[in-house]
Amino acid sequence: xxxxxxxxxxxxxxxxxxVHTNISDGGITPEEAKEGYxxxxxxxxxxxxxxxxxxxxxxxxxxxxxINATELAINDNWPGGFKYxxxxxxxxxxxxxxxxxxxxxxxxxxxxxxxKAYVSETTINNKYRKFHSREGINDLIQRANNDGFLVxxxxxxxxxxxxxxxxxxxxxxxxxxxxxxxxxxxxxxxTQPLDDLVNRGQRVVAVAADDAHNLNASAYGGWTMIKAxxxxxxxIISALERGDCYSSNGPEIKEISIEDGVVNIKASDVVFVKLxxxxxxxxxxxxxxxxxxxDVSFDINDFIVDAGNPxxxxxxxxxxxxxxxxxxxxxxxxxxxxxxxxx
Ligand SMILES: [Zn+2]
Ligand SMILES: [Zn+2]
Numbered sequence: 149x150x151x152x153x154x155x156x157x158x159x160x161x162x163x164x165x166x167v168h169t170n171i172s173d174g175g176i177t178p179e180e181a182k183e184g185y186x187x188x189x190x191x192x193x194x195x196x197x198x199x200x201x202x203x204x205x206x207x208x209x210x211x212x213x214x215i216n217a218t219e220l221a222i223n224d225n226w227p228g229g230f231k232y233x234x235x236x237x238x239x240x241x242x243x244x245x246x247x248x249x250x251x252x253x254x255x256x257x258x259x260x261x262x263x264k265a266y267v268s269e270t271t272i273n274n275k276y277r278k279f280h281s282r283e284g285i286n287d288l289i290q291r292a293n294n295d296g297f298l299v300x301x302x303x304x305x306x307x308x309x310x311x312x313x314x315x316x317x318x319x320x321x322x323x324x325x326x327x328x329x330x331x332x333x334x335x336x337x338x339t340q341p342l343d344d345l346v347n348r349g350q351r352v353v354a355v356a357a358d359d360a361h362n363l364n365a366s367a368y369g370g371w372t373m374i375k376a377x378x379x380x381x382x383x384i385i386s387a388l389e390r391g392d393c394y395s396s397n398g399p400e401i402k403e404i405s406i407e408d409g410v411v412n413i414k415a416s417d418v419v420f421v422k423l424x425x426x427x428x429x430x431x432x433x434x435x436x437x438x439x440x441x442x443d444v445s446f447d448i449n450d451f452i453v454d455a456g457n458p459x460x461x462x463x464x465x466x467x468x469x470x471x472x473x474x475x476x477x478x479x480x481x482x483x484x485x486x487x488x489x490x491x
Contacts, residue, residue: 149407153485154375154394156403156414161374161384163192163393164367165215166239166302166327166357172197172263175362182207182214184363190371191379196239199257200266201250203242213379216242218250219302220257222288224280234308236285240297241321243389245381251295252276252288282316289319298322298389300355304341306330314341315348321389322353325481326397328369329359339471339481346484347426347464353388354469354481356395370397391483398478404470406490409449411468415442415480418472425451425468437475455487 167181168174176184178195185193194215195204207214222236240250248268255272258264278288289299298321304314306327323342330337342354356370372395376387387393394401400416411423417440422432429451435441448468455466467484 150405151407151490152403152405153490154392154401154404154482158375159377159379161191161213161376161379162189163194163215163372163374163384164190164358164360164370165192165194165217165241165300165355165372166196166219166324166359167193168197168219168359168361169195170262171195171200171202171266172260173361176360178204178207178214180363181360182212184367186212188368192374192384194239194241197263197266199253199259200263201240201242201247201253201271202266203245203248205245208245208381211379213381213384215381215384216245216247218253220252220278220288222278222280222285234280234313236280236309237302237307238285238289238292239300239302240292241300241385241388243296243298243385247296250292250297252278252291254278286316286318289317293319298385300324301341301345301352302357303327303330303335303337303359305337306333306335309341311344315344317345318350320345320350320352322355324357325354325395326356326370326479327359328357328397329361329366331397332365332369342484343424343426346467349464351391351484351486353391353393353483354395356397356481370395372396373401394480394482396478396480398476399472399474399480401470401472401480401482404482409452410445410447411470412443412445413470413472415444415472416474417442418474420473422471423448423468424471426464426466427451427454427462429454440475441472452487 196219201218204214300322360367375392402414431446
């Protein structure tokens with residue numbers, strides 16, 4: 149029986165899960181952000197101003213959903229200042245739209261004077277302190293999870309992070325594999341942190357987002373397509389939490405299914421499709437500009453049989469993900485799918 153991992157039918161909503169307004173260091177108002185994204189075909193925008201959690205439910209209308217969020221930075225304070233610092237940047241997305249506070253936001257972290265106007269008494273008096281250490285970051289993520297937030301690990305490349313910096317993270321919902329602002333600035337992200345974390349047992353979603361600070365240079369470049377029943381807060385968050393989404397900076401992924409060990413992907417015109425796994429088992433198919441690929445199947449029965457072999461010494465639960473590339477080099481990424489969720 150064919151199992152659908154991403155269905156072509158049903159509703160798709162285009163989302164940018166990372167934007168800054170003039171509440172922090174963005175050059176646009178929340179209203180301008182909404183109008184810009186709406187006019188470019190987006191239905192969902194997560195407001196992720198630095199260090200302040202400001203609900204934007206007033207932006208939501210029948211065609212547009214505001215996700216209430218914030219971006220927190222935890223710097224390593226390496227001597228030399230900002231240019232030299234490694235810094236964890238985490239987006240926290242409120243899972244319900246009734247939250248007015250975030251337990252890991254503190255008045256002490258606000259670095260912009262004008263942002264302080266948006267900070268509540270509760271936040272100013274919050275004694276929680278962020279620490280740049282394995283325990284400190286994971287404590288923050290766990291508190292955020294317990295407080296009802298999904299947590300995304302943002303732009304690892306811009307953050308100057310390597311394997312040893314991120315490999316012990318736990319409790320993440322997503323990892324940015326593309327960040328428009330970073331990429332256009334010269335720090336293009338890769339899928340390596342995502343794959344590394346998945347290999348450590350973290351079931352994370354691949355996220356592409358803008359990190360827009362205005363509606364010119366850093367907008368409309370990377371997005372997450374969400375498959376949900378309807379455009380309301382609970383439905384969209386539930387879909388994100390389930391991983392009913394994919395990310396892109398160009399191509400469209402229309403459908404993904406698996407039947408009898410054969411994975412099928414339907415996409416807009418692309419020139420390269422690959423399926424990667426947790427082991428040295430990958431499949432790829434090349435097309436060209438004149439013979440684009442739109443419907444590709446990969447037989448992964450060898451991989452599935454191998455995964456079921458009790459004598460095989462694996463490092464992690466077996467998973468695969470798909471990635472496509474179009475003629476201009478733009479890509480789309482599925483999340484990692486684990487074999488145990490296909491049973
Ligand atoms: Zn950031
Ligand atoms: Zn940001």
